[in-house]
Amino acid sequence: MPDGASQLTTPADFAFAGYLARLADSHLVLGHRLSEWCGHGPVLEEDLALTNLALDCLGHATVLLRLLGQADGTGRDEDQLAYFREAVEFRNVLLVEQPNGDFARTIARVFLFAAYALPLYEQLQRSTDAALAAAATKFHPELRYHLRHAARWMLILGDGTDESHRRLQEAIDAWWPYTGELFALWPDDPALIERGLIPHPDRVRAAWEATITEVLGQARLARPVAGMHMLLGGPIGRHTETLGYLLAEMQIVARSFPGASW
């Protein structure tokens, strides 16, 4: 536990805990999805790279879940939070819980998420919560690599063959309705922004828009039409059905051996 983690959040600070859960669970679930690729990548080098991304996400989740266990006043550790909560208690964005699909879907999702996470953690480095700020400083260079890696593949697939271009365009179209949630303002958020704990999502969105416009342009991909209906719910526990299966798999061993440590 880094120094100063709980200064602003003792005793329970449910609003801040909810926000930490949104971050932690998004990294955890995305890391889990990426880890499903291990051993099945399209080429050995990319198997290694996707696993790197998964490892970073799971590392981020571990740090953030520890902060969450402090902020919510329960003192739960990262494993109690990852393995012993129900789907409706998870706060991840809907984008990350969807099944991987093909490599184009996988890369497009990493791209869309990293393009959001990089400016988010850039700003979270200035959070008034010292522990979250310290975590953000640690994550930031790793997220820069995620974005660079995914953007490189966006260009390769966008430019490569007709098939790769078509698959990537389909991927962007499929993920697009989940992108609005990244920048939604939830009822507890204004107070957290007021306290300097988190940035206003509009400030993150501006950077995301710039990255998206640049990379979609370079990859000759069409941006989905404006005004599309956006799917919302993950950060308040309203998930899609797929999360239950993901958690059933993830949690099965931990829950099958009561009282065990590993």
Added chain:
Amino acid sequence: MTDPAADPVLQAFEARLAKGEKAEPKDRLPERYRRQLVRMMSQHAHSEIVGMLPEANWITRAPSLRRKIGLLAKVQDEAGHGLYLYSAAETLGVPRDELIDQLLTGKAKYSNIFNYPTLTWADIGMIGWLVDGAAIINQSMLAKCSYGPYVRAMIRICKEESFHMRQGYEMVTALARGTPAQQAMAQEALNRWWPPTLMMFGPPEEQSTNSEELVRWKVKLKSNDELRQTFVDQTVVQAQVLGLRIPDPDLRYDEDTKHWTIGPIDWQEFFAVIGGNGPCNRDRLRARREAHEDGAWVRAAAAAHAAKNPQVNA
């Protein structure tokens, strides 16, 4: 076999080995030596790649985040080993694509052990402790063999495998000192993994077709039985420390030789599995073929992009 006296390349080669020098890719190598090494190194590379599958099978179910991260990193190391070994094999003039094709068409072999299923979380600990433990014994020998690129790859791989083995032993330790259910899971897994792990060293020499030449060319420095004995001696003691029972009613310590002796090994099962009839042979090859086929469009896109942008990729 060719008479060395009648073959100047072979003569020069064997003279170099006799002086304790390593063979290097630029040297003129006897064709059979080259073929044997390509066979061994590519088999070894394939084993790393296929070996990812039984372990990756438990990444999504690992019971703690620390274990999940550890296992993911371990399987990633195996992919890295595959890369070094394919590169080492390429020094003998066979491209990776061709080697992978041999794997996918069933022409090339990989370690038999990976045709057994991982049925519980404890299997992940057993693979680290037993399978990596056995692999290190074999690989430490190969790290002293006569072909330079193989030696260099092996030295690096052995270091990482030692870490994997310690990690596996530590996982099994947590189970053996855990709840009764965890202890039972560990013992059950040991019961299944012990016999095929002993087979990893191969049948006794009189039944192995490749050995004589490999010994002469310093590719193989110890017999299969010698290597197996090293493994048994080391592992029996480790099991005792954990309070786990080696599943062999004939196991006993021989005061005269100071070695543990084991009961008979079921070589019929070994040959059946090598012949494609192990519990997971078909699943493993299917998983590799699917990954390869599903990735074809990705590789085609990368090649097309590289061809259009030669300056970027130069």
